[in-house]
Amino acid sequence: MIPAGFEYHRPGDVASAISILQEYGDEARVVAGGHSLIPMMKLRMAEMGHLIDLQAIDELKGIEIGAETVSLGAMVTQHELITHDGLASAIPLIREAALQIADPQVRYMGTVGGNVANGDPGNDMPGLMQCLNATFELSGPDGNRSVAAREFYEAAYFTAREDEEILTRISVPVPDAGVGQAYEKQKRKIGDYATAAAAVMVGNGTASVAMTNLADTPIWSEAASTALAAGDVDGCVAAMLDAIDPVADNRGPVEFKKHVAAVMLRRAIDRAQSRAA
Amino acid sequence: MSKMHVKLTVNGKQVEGLAEPRTLLIHFLREDLKITGPHIGCETSHCGACTVDIDGKSVKSCTTFVAQVNGSDITTVEGLTNDDGSLGVLQEMFREHHGLQCGFCTPGMITRAHRLLQENPNPSEEEIRFGMAGNLCRCTGYQNIVKAISASADLLNAQKEAAE
Numbered sequence: 039m040i041p042a043g044f045e046y047h048r049p050g051d052v053a054s055a056i057s058i059l060q061e062y063g064d065e066a067r068v069v070a071g072g073h074s075l076i077p078m079m080k081l082r083m084a085e086m087g088h089l090i091d092l093q094a095i096d097e098l099k100g101i102e103i104g105a106e107t108v109s110l111g112a113m114v115t116q117h118e119l120i121t122h123d124g125l126a127s128a129i130p131l132i133r134e135a136a137l138q139i140a141d142p143q144v145r146y147m148g149t150v151g152g153n154v155a156n157g158d159p160g161n162d163m164p165g166l167m168q169c170l171n172a173t174f175e176l177s178g179p180d181g182n183r184s185v186a187a188r189e190f191y192e193a194a195y196f197t198a199r200e201d202e203e204i205l206t207r208i209s210v211p212v213p214d215a216g217v218g219q220a221y222e223k224q225k226r227k228i229g230d231y232a233t234a235a236a237a238v239m240v241g242n243g244t245a246s247v248a249m250t251n252l253a254d255t256p257i258w259s260e261a262a263s264t265a266l267a268a269g270d271v272d273g274c275v276a277a278m279l280d281a282i283d284p285v286a287d288n289r290g291p292v293e294f295k296k297h298v299a300a301v302m303l304r305r306a307i308d309r310a311q312s313r314a315a
Numbered sequence: 316m317s318k319m320h321v322k323l324t325v326n327g328k329q330v331e332g333l334a335e336p337r338t339l340l341i342h343f344l345r346e347d348l349k350i351t352g353p354h355i356g357c358e359t360s361h362c363g364a365c366t367v368d369i370d371g372k373s374v375k376s377c378t379t380f381v382a383q384v385n386g387s388d389i390t391t392v393e394g395l396t397n398d399d400g401s402l403g404v405l406q407e408m409f410r411e412h413h414g415l416q417c418g419f420c421t422p423g424m425i426t427r428a429h430r431l432l433q434e435n436p437n438p439s440e441e442e443i444r445f446g447m448a449g450n451l452c453r454c455t456g457y458q459n460i461v462k463a464i465s466a467s468a469d470l471l472n473a474q475k476e477a478a479e
Contacts, residue, residue, distance in 0.1 A: 039358045039359075039377075040337065040339070040342075041337045042337070043335060043336070043337050044336055044337060045336065046319065046336035046380070046382040048382075069383075072378065072379065072380070072383065073360060073378055076378050076379070076380070077359060077360060077378060079337075080339075080358070080359075080378075089336065089380075089382075091382070091383055093383065117372070140449075141363075141448045141449030142373060142427070142431075142445075142446055142447075142448060142449045143360075143363060143366055143373045143374055143375045143427065143449040144360065144375070144449065146372035146373055146374060147372070147374060147375075147378075147379070228448040228449070229361055229448075229449070
């Protein structure tokens with residue numbers, strides 16, 4: 039369980055990190071908290087000549103709470119998401135989901151940027167950010183650009199991020215007062231990825247519904263969201279079950295996953311509705 | 316791969332050494348510094364036996380490169396004794412309440428519990444169980460671990476009150 043050798047870099051700003059990525063191309067990877075990448079390196083399923091540690095880059099840190107938008111630095115840890123009072127009152131859904139990720143030790147290290155950028159279908163933040171209609175800010179050799187979370191995921195571990203780009207921040211619109219939010223996750227044990235998880239916002243005649251680990255990308259469903267906005271819970275669940283595409287694995291066969299997906303979604307809807315004004 | 320110069324504060328002492336960047340912190344602690352309190356359990360960041368405290372965070376040292384924590388302040392279970400070398404409060408309470416059997420998970424349990432009580436000096440049983448969820452024990456069934464941490468919280472709070 040010892041990774042292959044690499045050169046270690048700790049740049050102090052985003053521009054330096056990008057220039058290292060440009061210099062070494064496929065040989066280089068960035069690391070945030072490392073709790074997805076390092077296990078893969080230990081298994082020798084990920085090898086790179088150059089590891090670029092982003093921890094010293096201040097631009098990637100901090101939580102900024104605005105009236106309309108919350109900005110999360112990519113290096114903000116799950117622990118920081120949980121313990122930030124301003125965030126808990128602006129968008130309680132983020133804290134509720136972060137508490138269900140991994141275990142305490144992993145949450146001190148694991149970052150929101152790593153969670154959304156990795157492209158692992160099992161990660162919780164991608165579906166959550168699609169539910170919240172967040173935008174990811176990317177920096178690369180040609181400058182900065184923004185990609186909607188709902189447009190970011192292409193397949194497992196494939197995203198709209200180019201190899202020489204770094205995901206720097208996440209912009210999340212603050213939901214209107216009166217919108218109820220809930221995150222429900224079924225997992226086999228602490229530290230496991232979801233068998234199925236649902237992120238729901240509903241209220242003021244609007245709704246947004248996304249699910250996790252039930253396809254090779256997170257699934258945000260416009261049809262399910264529209265149905266829920268109109269108050270049609272059965273229609274919402276039916277539309278979501280139509281949109282997901284789970285595969286059988288050690289978390290169960292397809293039929294079981296669809297069953298759990300429906301249970302999680304209904305629970306999340308119930309709780310979000312009960313919290314709506 | 317060339318080695319890099321590593322400087323850490325471990326249990327209050329400055330230490331230095333040379334390590335390849337790929338060296339995991341747990342290996343640097345155990346093999347280079349001969350600090351063998353943190354244990355290698357699962358090696359896959361599940362069991363928590365390797366937990367150490369780094370700059371005020373509980374971290375699994377099997378999933379951290381020493382390069383990432385270069386310059387940090389680290390506490391292991393060895394650093395949680397009293398100044399005279401006698402058992403610290405958590406260590407004593409784990410003994411008194413039989414919070415261990417084989418003892419393999421204990422260094423990680425105590426190091427994690429130390430940070431938990433720093434952040435939440437009056438945890439409920441539920442908060443202890445949630446806060447200790449990253450540490451696995453195959454012997455005790457956890458009940459006595461929870462009791463030991465709860466008793467430690469009471470004792471530490473009483474000590475703080477007496478000092479004020």
